Amino acid sequence: MQTPQNIGGVLMEIKSFGVIGAGQMGSGIAQVAAASGLQVVMSDINSDCTARGVGIIEKNLQRSVDKGKLTDAERQAILGRIKTTTKLADLAEVDYVVEAAVEMEELKFGIFRELDTVCPPGVILATNTSSIPIGRIGAQTGRPEKVIGMHFMNPVPVMKLVEVIRGLRTSDETFSITWELCHRFGKTPAEANDFPGFIANRILMPMINEAIFCLYQGVGKAEDIDTVMKLGMNHPMGPLALADLIGLDTCLAIMETLYDGFKDSKYRPCPLLRKYVEAGWLGRKNGRGFYQY
Numbered sequence: 336m337q338t339p340q341n342i343g344g345v346l347m348e349i350k351s352f353g354v355i356g357a358g359q360m361g362s363g364i365a366q367v368a369a370a371s372g373l374q375v376v377m378s379d380i381n382s383d384c385t386a387r388g389v390g391i392i393e394k395n396l397q398r399s400v401d402k403g404k405l406t407d408a409e410r411q412a413i414l415g416r417i418k419t420t421t422k423l424a425d426l427a428e429v430d431y432v433v434e435a436a437v438e439m440e441e442l443k444f445g446i447f448r449e450l451d452t453v454c455p456p457g458v459i460l461a462t463n464t465s466s467i468p469i470g471r472i473g474a475q476t477g478r479p480e481k482v483i484g485m486h487f488m489n490p491v492p493v494m495k496l497v498e499v500i501r502g503l504r505t506s507d508e509t510f511s512i513t514w515e516l517c518h519r520f521g522k523t524p525a526e527a528n529d530f531p532g533f534i535a536n537r538i539l540m541p542m543i544n545e546a547i548f549c550l551y552q553g554v555g556k557a558e559d560i561d562t563v564m565k566l567g568m569n570h571p572m573g574p575l576a577l578a579d580l581i582g583l584d585t586c587l588a589i590m591e592t593l594y595d596g597f598k599d600s601k602y603r604p605c606p607l608l609r610k611y612v613e614a615g616w617l618g619r620k621n622g623r624g625f626y627q628y
């Protein structure tokens with residue numbers, strides 16, 4: 336990928352970074368951004384959520400200290416670069432923003448409309464959406480050329496990949512800056528074009544959905560389905576355990592976006608997935624999904 340010569344200079348000017356949503360993804364993104372030396376402002380709807388996000392980061396960093404991979408001073412320095420807020424207006428000062436709120440289209444649209452009024456016109460507004468087309472989100476703003484997908488993988492501090500997605504109107508400059516920012520975070524970017532689910536979830540989520548169909552139709556028990564994929568295909572986790580890690584609400588939202596976007600029945604969400612989400616079984620994040628935590 337060709338990087339325009341001025342990108343290095345623009346990148347150096349990015350010193351502060353805003354993250355919206357302090358959940359499992361937002362907290363992970365805030366952690367890697369702060370670890371790369373950026374000043375981070377992490378926002379969520381209330382202080383319980385921001386405190387929970389900071390708690391996740393503290394626990395992750397402490398684990399690295401305990402393993403001798405980070406010094407206590409480095410841990411303190413990273414935490415010292417992270418501020419929290421419950422007001423989107425506090426993102427007015429940051430140089431780059433990533434949105435990682437819940438996977439709901441209307442909610443993300445509202446956030447982007449507000450960000451467009453809060454952030455100076457030159458600021459790139461990225462989204463960590465798992466599946467919602469970037470062009471649709473960009474169209475909510477007066478700066479679609481500065482809207483891009485920056486899709487981290489879970490758990491963010493561990494996974495090397497960031498899928499970078501261009502909307503139809505995303506500029507080359509926005510793309511190059513985002514691409515280089517991934518390197519600065521110690522990640523490897525891969526480029527995807529703007530279709531529902533992009534590359535990662537176009538491939539991963541139908542596999543997870545099919546595993547749920549196997550459970551639903553009694554082809555196998557949860558443990559056996561996961562064992563087949565772990566030991567038979569060398570996947571680090573079975574698909575049902577992975578669904579629990581991702582969040583069953585997020586898995587359902589992604590399947591709905593694929594199904595609505597392509598109007599192809601192969602993407603229909605398994606009724607069992609819907610039933611679990613409706614019953615409030617969301618996976619690891621609230622203690623019950625295909626497994627109990």
Ligand SMILES: CC(=O)CC(=O)SCCNC(=O)CCNC(=O)[C@H](O)C(C)(C)COP(=O)(O)OP(=O)(O)OC[C@H]1O[C@@H](n2cnc3c(N)ncnc32)[C@H](O)[C@@H]1OP(=O)(O)O
Pocket residue numbers: 395398402404464465487488489490491492493494535536539571572577581
């Ligand atoms: C839905 C989307 O839009 C996109 C997505 O993200 S899809 C999901 C993509 N993610 C995956 O597929 C994850 C698949 N699973 C795995 O890769 C591994 O099971 C795993 C990395 C999660 C855990 O690995 P493991 O070897 O089983 O466990 P473990 O030895 O405890 O952990 C390995 C390392 O990860 C770290 N780790 C594990 N879970 C972590 C977490 N939640 N947060 C931070 N670090 C974590 C551990 O501390 C450990 O670090 P060190 O190497 O520094 O010691």
Ligand SMILES: NC(=O)C1=CN([C@@H]2O[C@H](COP(=O)(O)OP(=O)(O)OC[C@H]3O[C@@H](n4cnc5c(N)ncnc54)[C@H](OP(=O)(O)O)[C@@H]3O)[C@@H](O)[C@H]2O)C=CC1
Pocket residue numbers: 355356357358359360361378379380384435436437438439442446463464465466486487488489580581582585620
């Ligand atoms: N889970 C995964 O494996 C992956 C998820 N993603 C994507 O990342 C995004 C976040 O997912 P994830 O972190 O798992 O979800 P979580 O549910 O863990 O976190 C989402 C956070 O956003 C908060 N939130 C809700 N509404 C707003 C708002 N208006 N403004 C700011 N924050 C808000 C939620 O608060 P509250 O809890 O009060 O609702 C919660 O703290 C989604 O778009 C998802 O698709 C991308 C890659 C992987």
